[in-house]
Amino acid sequence: MSALVIDALTVAFGRFRALDALSLAVDPGEVRAVIGPNGAGKTTLLDVISGITKPVSGRVMLGDRLDLTRCSEAQIARAGVRRKFQKPSVFPVLTVRENLAIGCGPDMAPGAREARIAAVLGEVGLAVRAAVPAGALSHGEKQWLEIGMVLAAEPGLLLLDEPVAGLSDAETARTAELIGRLRRPDRAILVIEHDMGFVEAVADKVTVLHEGRTLYEGGMQGARRDARVIEVFLGR
Ligand SMILES: Nc1ncnc2c1ncn2[C@@H]1O[C@H](COP(=O)(O)OP(=O)(O)OP(=O)(O)O)[C@@H](O)[C@H]1O
Ligand SMILES: [Mg+2]
Structure with a gap:
């Protein structure tokens, strides 16, 4: 199917x-x-x-x-089903971590949310930037944060x-690696x-x-x- x-x-x-x-x-x-x-x-x-x-x-x-x-x-x-739009639409005054919390959606239990945020920070390579306001990120980091936000809800279709x-070119290569890591059978x-x-x-x-x-x-x-x-x- x-x-x-x-x-x-x-x-x-x-x-x-x-x-x-x-x-x-x-x-x-x-x-x-x-x-x-x-x-x-x-x-x-x-x-x-x-x-x-x-x-x-x-x-x-x-x-x-x-x-x-x-x-x-x-x-x-x-x-x-989750979508990342063409223009990064992160919340600039909120930190990376707070942006990811929004990506988790309102229904996730707090404990599960913390675990999910930690996992996504690792997946998109932004763990060291977790406390930084999203507005201070580079353009590439904003793209990865936004991918993290859509990933947070564990979408079946991305x-x-x-x-x-x-x-x-370096950021593009890193994004290609990231997408390779997001592959899952489901x-x-x-x-x-x-x-x-x-x-x-x-x-x-x-x-x-x-x-x-x-x-x-x-x-x-x-x-x-x-x-x-x-x-x-x-x-x-
Ligand atoms: N709301 C709309 N009203 C009228 N025409 C539209 C609307 N949205 C898209 N179109 C037209 O439909 C066609 C397809 O647009 P679409 O945005 O899907 O192209 P695309 O393949 O994404 O192009 P690009 O590579 O430039 O992003 C275009 O001719 C566009 O002008
Ligand atoms: Mg288009």
Whole structure:
């Protein structure tokens, strides 16, 4: 059974179709990258999965039971879907630790929360920065904190929109290692990125979107050799 199935998903803004009968399936434990030119529909896809945008038709099945297109944003979050937005949205006056406490959500018991925060601080490599206000972090550290905030709730489906945008090469390499550590058999990760070196390092498979449809799906090596992908995207 797939962790996530996108089935004939169409999203329209007026007469324009941002997604056009798009279908794809992500396996449990898989890291899938969604790539493609500006305006291809990548962020729109995450907007539908997280419940911000409703499609005109199609389904988004989480496991085999829940159609996310019929759920509210809160229900989707409760089902274990967490999203990191493109711009870091940490709370600058709160410390790293306090930001992670918010990521744990209101329902976690205090003891469990402390243990979870300690674990996440280790996972994202910010243990030594725990007491620092988030506003004092570097751009890279803010990105890792925000990944930590979405990790805190132990999501089964993690959505990452351009996690290495604006990062240095060293920070990008560190983020790729971090995503490697987040892999779990019961967690699927969907990542949008324009940095193809990063995509190659983290993704099991890539889906190349173009005009709301799948142009290519498979390994990054194959994408680099695909004539259509080169024409509309990689060759530019
Ligand atoms: N709320 C909206 N109203 C009208 N058009 C929209 C809306 N949101 C997105 N679009 C359009 O839908 C298309 C897909 O946008 P989307 O943001 O999904 O692209 P993207 O693949 O994430 O691009 P980028 O790489 O630039 O982030 C674009 O042409 C965009 O202008
Ligand atoms: Mg986008």
